[in-house]
Each structure stands twice: as structure tokens, then as C-alpha cells.
Amino acid sequence: MRKVIILGSTGSIGVQALEIVEANPELFEVLAITAAGSDPELLIAQANKYGVKTVGVVKNADLIRQALPDVTVIDGAEASTEIAALKCDVVLNAITGSIGLGPTLAAIKAGNQLALANKESLVAGGDLVMPLVKPNQILPVDSEHSAIWQCLQGNHATDISKLVLTASGGPFRDREDLSGVTLDEALAHPTWSMGPVVTINSATLMNKGLEIIEAHHLFNLPYSQIEAVIHPQSIVHSMVEYKDGSTIAQASPPNMMGPIALAINYPHRTAGATAPIDWSKSSTWSFAPIDAKRFPAVDLARHCGHIGGALPAIFNAANEVVVAAFITGKIAFNEIISTVAKIVEQYEGGTIPTLRDLSDVSAIEEDARKKTSLLITKVAS
């Protein structure tokens, strides 16, 4: 029986993780769940259904306390960080955004295994997190990183030629002119069902950019050894190319159940976690290079990662603000990455700070968010 803590339980990954628990009651016990608290009914229902002993929320704590008199409710901005350090077998960090960094650090420092779906933890704070991590302490949940991790099993790091991340290409893979893209079009992802921010990040390929930075930290390889390729079917989740010219790929239908189940049940595989590929039907898997002109986010991410220090955190924070501005209709789709690029340029005009601790990350992010909001006001007016 694996004792699991789920941070971000009401989000897309959290809900799917609980489905895996529900399907395998003999394998998992949910000790604690946390959420922002914007959907208190769902959080309460989850706590009741899984007999959770501890719940963490940022808002609506009184409502949740009333509904769950026998449950310990921890509230406030630090609730997930506090709960991530509780003794358990694995913490699933399924929080969206760089606010997931504090809980990531807390889980690692407490010696817990960490199933990591929160890529921003490593994008913004990879230099802080990775030196503390023991072998196999972080279990990747991001499907590409889960794939690479699986493709690395039984091989030597020195034999790796490169990592190849696959990208669906998003809804605009074949669209030449991205100037008139609407919010609904950007939210209609062809193969993956995800939260709104990740979906917009997939449409701009920002998500792939963030994942390249994530891969750099997770697998300790230079950016020159990490590539991305368009694979519209999203069945090959990523690949590792070795020095002998052999490429090992991991393939399964596009859903997150497989990666989540592998991470929370490591080193075991969970029977039936996801439906396998149906070989009785004809199918085609295609691959194509990324058009860097239409999707500049990938090269920009690589650049920020290569410069390092606080620049990836700045890059990510700026993107979070710009995506929110796109969702509320303040700026156009094709202004998202160009606005992020302008912010990155602003910082590169000065000295880019290094990050010593979590408060450094928070401070630089706040600064980047302010500068981005200011720039958006200018762009939008």
C-alpha cells in the first residue's frame, strides 16, 4: 500500500491520479490532498470519497472545515508546502505554475519521493532543486520526461547522444497566419486534454520550451543534447538517441494515466493504467521539424536556459502574465511570445541575478510580472 499525497487534487492531473487510486484501492492510500480552493465542492467530495485525513487549501477554508469536521484542514498560501513535507511514500505535485516550487523543495528536503507534474518547479528553480535530489527521488509525470526516463532505463548516461522530445504541434501546427487566432481556437487542443494555461502554452509551443528546460535539469544534459520534434499523433511521447545510432522511444495513446501511474507506483507498473496501442487498426506516426519562425518559443526557451541564472524564471513568469492577458482578451495570440521575448531582452540589457533560495525566485518573478504587466498595458493601448 503506497501512501500518497496529492498537491493540486482538483486540477486535471490531480483528478486523473485519484481515478488511478480509485481503480487500484489495494495499491494506494491517499493521506492528504491540497488545492487552491476555488472548487471547494470537488475538494470536499474527494476528501470524503478517499477518506483523506488532511486537506490543504488557500481559500474557502472555513467552508471546507465545516463540511469535513473530522479532517485536519491546513489553510493559507503555504498549505501545500507544509503538507508536502508530511511523511509518506510519494508526493504528487500537480500544481500549475511556479507556486509549485515551494512544495517541490519541501518534499525533497523531507526525503519524500516526488512525482513531479509541476514543470515550473524545475524551470524556475531547477538550480535550487536538483542539487538536493537523490537518485530516483524525482519521478517525472510530464509525459515527455516520463518517456525519456523510461527510455534511459538500463543504459549509461555517457552513451546518450541526445534526448528528443515530441510535440503535438498544437492546434496551429498547419496554420500559416497566427494573427487572428481566437481564445476558443487556442483552447481546442487536437490530442491532449489539459488545463487552460498548459493548453495555451501548447498552442504557442511555450510548453515544449519549458519542457526542454525541465529536461535539462532532470537529466543533467546540456541544451545542445536536447531537441524537440513535431509528432502530431502524440503517441511516441519522447525518445533517447544513443551514440551507436539507436533510438529508443516510448509509445502509448495520448493520456496522462500511464505517466501518473508509473510515477506514483514506481518501480512497478499498474495494470490497465492506460489502454495500449491497438495494432489491429492501421495508423501512421509522422514526424516533422518545428518551424522556429512561427513558433519562436522553443528557441527562446533554449536561449534562456542556456544563459541560466534567473532568466528561465523570468521567462516563465512573463509568459504566465501574458497568457492571462490573452485569456482575458487584452492581447492577441501572436503577441504572446513576442511580448515574453521583449521582457527577456529587457533583463538581458542588465545583470541577470543568480538564484540562491526560494525568496530570490519569488522576488525576481514578482519583478518580471510587474514589468510584463506594464508592457502589456503599453502593447494593449
Ligand code: MG
Ligand atoms: Mg508534457
